[in-house]
Amino acid sequence: MAKRKKRRTTFFVAPHILQRFNELTKDIGITRDTLLERNLAQELRYLDKAQANSDKAKRYLSRSNFKEPGGELFVNLDASLVAKINQICKAKNIPRDSFLAEYLRYLVEGDPANKDQVAPLVLVNTILSNLRHEYDGEDDAPYNDLHVSDQVLRSIETIPDRVRKLLKGRRS
Secondary structure: OOOOOEEEEEEEOOHHHHHHHHHHHHHHOOOHHHHHHHHHHHHHHHHHHOOOOOHHHHHHHHHOOOOOOOOEEEEEEEHHHHHHHHHHHHHHOOOHHHHHHHHHHHHHHOOOOOOOOOOHHHHHHHHHHOOOOOOOOOOOOOOHHHOOOHHHHHHHHOOOHHHHHHHHHHHO
């Protein structure tokens, strides 16, 4: 399998969004590049269905881009993905920084139209931090079956060897 050509590219986003994105990807254990490569293709399909902006709207969005220190996101993405981002953003008259900034904001803060929804990366981080979150009490803990009390051990030790061998044979 041929190795895909990577392209280093820079996006400018709000520093607080970038900081939260960095924290969550680190906690989850996935690189920023990998996460973006896995998901941006689908996001671009959504963007491609959006209505194109006027030049005036694009200028407005361009002014709201964050070009302050700490907001630079340097990533190495598949060259064809970067080309597709550029192509669709150009066709839709949307600054690519605005597109990526909005996507990262969604990942770390969630959908502003749905306040009940947990932000996707926050949800993934929560799940991976405690995969068995439904076991909050001690009575239903997942490894209770591994506990053998001293009383049970004494009972087992009193069983004659012949009976123990017989029981062992029935289990297999």
